[in-house]
Amino acid sequence: AQSVTQLDSQVPVFEEAPVxxxxxxxxxxxxxxxxxxxxxxxGLQLLLKYLSGSxxxxxxxxxxxxxNKSQTSFHLRKPSVHISDTAEYFCAVSDVGSGSARQxxxxxxxxxxxxx
Amino acid sequence: NxxxxxxxxxxxxKTGQSMTLLCxxxxxxxYMYWYRQDPGMGLRLIHYSVGEGTTAKGEVPDGxxxxxxxxxxxxxxLESAAPSQTSVYxxxxxxxxxxxxxxxxxxxxxx
Numbered sequence: 001a002q003s004v005t006q007l008d009s010q011v012p013v014f015e016e017a018p019v020x021x022x023x024x025x026x027x028x029x030x031x032x033x034x035x036x037x038x039x040x041x042x043g044l045q046l047l048l049k050y051l052s053g054s055x056x057x058x059x060x061x062x063x064x065x066x067x068n069k070s071q072t073s074f075h076l077r078k079p080s081v082h083i084s085d086t087a088e089y090f091c092a093v094s095d096v097g098s099g100s101a102r103q104x105x106x107x108x109x110x111x112x113x114x115x116x
Numbered sequence: 117n118x119x120x121x122x123x124x125x126x127x128x129x130k131t132g133q134s135m136t137l138l139c140x141x142x143x144x145x146x147y148m149y150w151y152r153q154d155p156g157m158g159l160r161l162i163h164y165s166v167g168e169g170t171t172a173k174g175e176v177p178d179g180x181x182x183x184x185x186x187x188x189x190x191x192x193x194l195e196s197a198a199p200s201q202t203s204v205y206x207x208x209x210x211x212x213x214x215x216x217x218x219x220x221x222x223x224x225x226x227x
Contacts, residue, residue: 042220043120044159046216094214108156109158
């Protein structure tokens with residue numbers, strides 16, 4: 001079984017500043033990794049995913065994440081945030097070859113608040 | 117395409133009442149999922165389905181039942197609602213990839 005830890009429940013940052021949202025996972029097998037974003041009163045939307053290949057993954061809205069297998073981390077970064085990036089961000093993991101289920105395990109979320 | 121839709125958007129139930137939440141997707145996806153979202157706990161999987169006519173239990177299945185009689189629909193039932201089931205419920209679907217597409221959610225309050 002896998003688990004996901006998002007180390008910060010709240011991250012306040014000023015507009016145009018860089019941000020990093022941290023995610024660590026544990027699993028006994030290879031994993032696929034995801035970051036989802038949830039804007040207020042909406043469902044979740046995929047930001048980016050790591051399935052294989054380059055460990056630096058670029059997503060929508062200028063976000064990127066780096067898969068670090070030795071540190072079991074998949075931190076999300078953006079060099080310059082906007083007010084519109086204010087949302088909750090979820091890291092999720094799925095075991096490779098998790099059979100037919102394609103189940104995701106989610107972290108508890110990080111609320112990013114961008115301040116003017 | 118509408119993507120994933122959920123009905124209703126809001127509902128208030130009294131303890132012991134029953135209700136069914138409907139999820140529909142128009143993307144011809146094989147896999148469908150029901151999650152609940154509670155503050156500080158992320159999303160937890162209730163039940164899922166890997167195809168029409170099949171369902172399986174997730175992490176927190178107690179107190180819920182599901183059915184998938186048609187490929188495009190996935191129903192979540194609460195037979196006797198309890199205050200602990202107050203939550204926001206999300207449905208998701210996926211095709212062959214691991215990317216899941218989410219509906220807008222149903223906010224349920226049980227008093």
